[in-house]
Amino acid sequence: MTDAEDLRRRTAELLAAHPPTRRPPPPLDEGPAGPHLWSATERLDFLRARFDAGLAWVHYPEGLGGLDAPRSLQAVVDAELAAAGAPGNDPGRIGIGLGMAAPTILRFGTDEQKQRLLRPLWTGEEVWCQLFSEPGAGSDLAALATRAVREDGGEAGSAGDWIVDGQKVWTSSAHLARWAILIARTDPGLPKHRGISYFICDMTDPGVEVRPLRQITGEAEFNEVFLTGVRIPDAHRLGEVGEGWKVAQTTLMNERVAIGGARIPREGGMIGVAAADWRARPELRTHDLHQRLLTLWVEAEVARLTGERLRQQLTKGQPGPEGSGMKLAFARLAQEISGWEVEFLAEDGLTYDDWTMRRPDGVDFTGREAGYRYLRAKGNSIEGGTSEVLLNIVAERVLGLPPEPRTDKDVAWKDLPR
Numbered sequence: 001m002t003d004a005e006d007l008r009r010r011t012a013e014l015l016a017a018h019p020p021t022r023r024p025p026p027p028l029d030e031g032p033a034g035p036h037l038w039s040a041t042e043r044l045d046f047l048r049a050r051f052d053a054g055l056a057w058v059h060y061p062e063g064l065g066g067l068d069a070p071r072s073l074q075a076v077v078d079a080e081l082a083a084a085g086a087p088g089n090d091p092g093r094i095g096i097g098l099g100m101a102a103p104t105i106l107r108f109g110t111d112e113q114k115q116r117l118l119r120p121l122w123t124g125e126e127v128w129c130q131l132f133s134e135p136g137a138g139s140d141l142a143a144l145a146t147r148a149v150r151e152d153g154g155e156a157g158s159a160g161d162w163i164v165d166g167q168k169v170w171t172s173s174a175h176l177a178r179w180a181i182l183i184a185r186t187d188p189g190l191p192k193h194r195g196i197s198y199f200i201c202d203m204t205d206p207g208v209e210v211r212p213l214r215q216i217t218g219e220a221e222f223n224e225v226f227l228t229g230v231r232i233p234d235a236h237r238l239g240e241v242g243e244g245w246k247v248a249q250t251t252l253m254n255e256r257v258a259i260g261g262a263r264i265p266r267e268g269g270m271i272g273v274a275a276a277d278w279r280a281r282p283e284l285r286t287h288d289l290h291q292r293l294l295t296l297w298v299e300a301e302v303a304r305l306t307g308e309r310l311r312q313q314l315t316k317g318q319p320g321p322e323g324s325g326m327k328l329a330f331a332r333l334a335q336e337i338s339g340w341e342v343e344f345l346a347e348d349g350l351t352y353d354d355w356t357m358r359r360p361d362g363v364d365f366t367g368r369e370a371g372y373r374y375l376r377a378k379g380n381s382i383e384g385g386t387s388e389v390l391l392n393i394v395a396e397r398v399l400g401l402p403p404e405p406r407t408d409k410d411v412a413w414k415d416l417p418r
Contacts (some may be wrong), residue, residue, distance in 0.1 A: 001067040002067045002073070002256070004076045004095075005102070006056065007055070007067075007069070007076045008076060008080055010055060011076075011080040011081060013172060014046075014050060014055060015081075015086065018049055020037035034165050035102055036325055042087075044123060046087055047159065048123055050121055051065045051119050054066050054067035056119045057074065057102075057122070058073050058077060059074065059124050062081045063117075064106070064114055065118060065122055067258070071311075072312070074215060075086050081207035083228055090124055092364070093127065093173075093176075093362050094128070096127075096172060097122075098121070100255045101130075101251075102122070103250060104198075104254070105238065108239045108247050110235075113200070113236075121147070123185055126178040126179060127176045127178055128173070128178070128181065129173045129174045130180065130251070131168040131171060131174075131181065131201060131227075132168070132181075132248070133168060134168055134169060135167060135169060138170075141183075142192040143192055144166075144183060144184070145166060145185065146165070146167065146184045146388055147163040147164065147165055147188075148163070148184035149163050150161065150162060162234065164207075164231075164306070165227055165228070166228070167225070168224065168227070169213070170222050170224075170345050170383065171224065172222055173362075173382075174225050175223055176256075176361065178204065179200055179202065179203060180200070180201040180203050180225075181201075181238075182199045182201040182336045183196050183197070183198050183199075183244045183245075184196065184197060184199060185413065186241055186244075189412050189413075189414060190412060191413065192254050192413040192416065194408075195413055196244035197237060197239070197241050197242060197244040198248060199236055200232070200237075200238065201227075201236070202230075202232070207228045207229045207231070208226075208230055210223050210225050211224065215375075215376075216376075216378060218354070219358045220357060220359045221362075224335075246347075251326075252385065253323055254323075255384050255385075263307070263308070263311065266304065268302075269300070269365070270333070270341075270365055271296060271300035271301075271364065274293060274340060274341045277370075278293055289340070296333065303330065310322055311314060315319045321393050324390040324394050324397075324398075325390075325398065330380065331387055332381070334380045335377045338373040338374040338377040339374060341370045341374070342371065345400045347375070348370075349371060353368070365377075
């Protein structure tokens with residue numbers, strides 16, 4: 001049975017085998033325990049060794065980056081490595097792989113898929129993206145129209161490749177990704193939820209075209225992706241043919257936990273930035289702004305503690321619909337806090353460093369100026385499931401309220417009006 005002391009011993013052995021090499025920091029110093037202590041090669045070697053030692057995600061099975069240990073013990077490893085200045089795997093850049101693809105592959109993938117995909121996913125050698133939403137299938141994701149057809153026209157279970165055609169949208173990191181998790185319609189003669197299958201798509205296939213979508217921030221963090229004759233081997237299917245919606249639910253529930261339930265310290269995240277602004281600019285304070293900040297601070301702390309409780313529940317199994325509630329709270333708070341900050345800073349809150357069209361590696365809610373946070377937070381109530389859809393999920397699956405009437409539930413997808 002792996003316990004905290006055993007994990008500390010294993011972590012010490014890892015650090016002894018891969019000690020950091022002291023070198024002068026680069027011009028943009030990343031801190032006393034930052035990546036300048038490690039070359040790129042040393043960093044990758046360390047991350048690979050950490051995965052192989054079972055210290056990547058300790059609750060995963062042995063041989064897949066874990067030790068079959070309780071999820072709660074991951075904090076022990078993380079604390080020891082942080083204290084030693086060990087390099088991380090840049091979760092902001094590979095968050096889709098870590099938070100969405102990995103748990104889905106672990107639950108539904110074959111042994112070959114797990115062995116091939118999980119290690120380079122965790123080390124960041126291979127970036128992942130999510131090909132779910134479509135121009136006509138956003139809130140109603142099950143209405144998706146992207147088609148996957150067996151090349152040989154064989155029966156389900158044959159080994160023929162799938163040929164995929166369609167369009168996906170709002171795809172974060174598609175311009176960086178090596179792989180994508182993809183849902184496509186494999187049987188239009190079935191009701192929309194039952195005719196979908198789930199695939200792993202190679203983003204280097206010549207039929208994949210990625211186009212940037214410029215956002216209100218001026219950047220193109222999202223993309224639209226066009227799929228034309230993309231060939232996907234049947235060995236890259238997750239779950240059974242026609243059970244893609246079931247597999248996708250695992251992805252979506254983990255996505256909402258990843259977005260809304262990230263572990264942050266007390267007064268961390270955006271509320272920490274707002275509180276720092278308040279302390280640094282006493283000349284801008286008013287009684288009304290003070291009362292609103294206090295309310296937001298309390299709500300942010302309640303959300304943080306609720307997230308801790310949710311993570312404790314995760315030690316007992318897969319995430320449930322409660323993650324939708326956390327994502328709802330995150331979106332609302334991010335928008336209200338960023339709005340408060342822009343109002344508090346007055347004309348300084350409207351400044352923006354650079355409107356140049358860029359394709360960033362990720363989102364930085366705390367390292368940019370208030371104007372960026374205000375604009376970028378507008379997307380929080382859309383991405384990862386719109387707030388309206390999540391309210392329905394909480395109402396039906398958490399509170400047990402009657403579901404909304406659905407007249408298309410048993411109608412074949414091909415017969416639905418579009």
